[in-house]
Amino acid sequence: MQPPEASPAPPSGPGKHSSHEFVDRVPVLAALADARCVLDLGCGRGDWSLALARAGTPVLAVDRWRAGLNWLQQQAQGLPLQALEADLGAPLPLADGAAGGALLSLVLHHLAAIGKAADLLAQITRVLAPGGVLAIIEFLPVPPPPGPALAVRLSPAQVLELATGAGLRGVPPQPIAAHVALYLLSKPA
Numbered sequence: 001m002q003p004p005e006a007s008p009a010p011p012s013g014p015g016k017h018s019s020h021e022f023v024d025r026v027p028v029l030a031a032l033a034d035a036r037c038v039l040d041l042g043c044g045r046g047d048w049s050l051a052l053a054r055a056g057t058p059v060l061a062v063d064r065w066r067a068g069l070n071w072l073q074q075q076a077q078g079l080p081l082q083a084l085e086a087d088l089g090a091p092l093p094l095a096d097g098a099a100g101g102a103l104l105s106l107v108l109h110h111l112a113a114i115g116k117a118a119d120l121l122a123q124i125t126r127v128l129a130p131g132g133v134l135a136i137i138e139f140l141p142v143p144p145p146p147g148p149a150l151a152v153r154l155s156p157a158q159v160l161e162l163a164t165g166a167g168l169r170g171v172p173p174q175p176i177a178a179h180v181a182l183y184l185l186s187k188p189a
């Protein structure tokens, strides 16, 4: 008898860093589980998207990394998950209030590096329904490794200033590791 075929390894590629180690450990899934549609923005290979969709939450997974999206679509057959190739530095191709929740995991510093963080957060506020939740996972300003160079990391004050500037409300971040924090924000109802 042949052994069952092993699952293909997920691709590693753009972004280099993944937050897959936190999927089972932090309260992101619970915060987003009741949303009628969650945007996983900069989804990478889609660890968060798959966990949400497997729990029954509809997900729109967005990234500009085509190989990651292709792999994710193969894994997501039969799940409530769609993948969209898009540049987060441009307006989101979604209607106002279309999403009940959103996730930005290890992505905001990429947009900050090109001067687009405020624009992206304004777009997220636009597409979130009133009362919708945005979960941000970001590197803390501590020296690597792991993670990107210290110079590109955002302080908690910077993240909260960007978020409140976009009209979101939040509480102080929760450290989820020595180098990463979780920010739970919401759009006023």
Ligand SMILES: C[S@@+](CC[C@H](N)C(=O)[O-])C[C@H]1O[C@@H](n2cnc3c(N)ncnc32)[C@H](O)[C@@H]1O
Pocket: 014, 015, 016, 017, 018, 019, 020, 041, 042, 043, 044, 045, 046, 047, 062, 063, 064, 065, 068, 086, 087, 088, 089, 104, 105, 106, 107, 110, 111
């Ligand atoms: C560090 S990875 C994080 C992947 C995943 N969210 C996670 O937490 O494991 C950053 C992701 O953001 C995506 N990304 C960065 N800038 C982007 C942009 N301007 N438009 C779309 N995706 C972008 C990269 O392609 C990459 O998949």
